[in-house]
Amino acid sequence: MQAIEKLHALPPSERREGLEEIVVTEFRTTLMMADDEDLPFDMSYFELGFTSLGLTEIKERLEAQLGRRVSTNVFFNSPTMERLISYLADEVLADLFGSLSVPTADERDSRK
Numbered sequence: 310m311q312a313i314e315k316l317h318a319l320p321p322s323e324r325r326e327g328l329e330e331i332v333v334t335e336f337r338t339t340l341m342m343a344d345d346e347d348l349p350f351d352m353s354y355f356e357l358g359f360t361s362l363g364l365t366e367i368k369e370r371l372e373a374q375l376g377r378r379v380s381t382n383v384f385f386n387s388p389t390m391e392r393l394i395s396y397l398a399d400e401v402l403a404d405l406f407g408s409l410s411v412p413t414a415d416e417r418d419s420r421k
Contacts, residue, residue: 312374316405324406325398331374332394335367350391354384377401 312331319327336348340358349357354364364384372379375397383396398406 311376313376313402313405316402321407325394328397328402329394332371332390332397335370335374336390339363339367348390350394351389354388354390371397375401 316324316327316331333348336342336357337344337346340348342348365381368379368381368384379397379401383393387393387396
């Protein structure tokens with residue numbers, strides 16, 4: 310079962326968590342991290358040790374899993390997993406998430 314099918318099968322209130330799991334798994338796999346290692350959502354990909362090639366690989370795997378195109382720009386203009394997850398929920402998978410996506414801390418702060 311593709312990741313997108315798994316997200317569709319989840320109740321709407323659990324889809325954000327399901328999406329996070331998909332994204333985190335891709336990043337952990339690329340960094341060869343154990344499940345118990347800390348992976349900060351708000352740290353830049355480059356601070357985590359990613360290269361452009363590694364990010365391109367993650368982008369391609371996410372596209373295959375989600376069956377949707379993911380903009381390369383989001384990896385460089387908003388280089389954190391937190392922002393990537395919000396982008397995927399709000400833009401790429403908007404039909405699946407609707408108005409259910411939760412704003413990131415940065416988005417909440419910018420509205421004040």
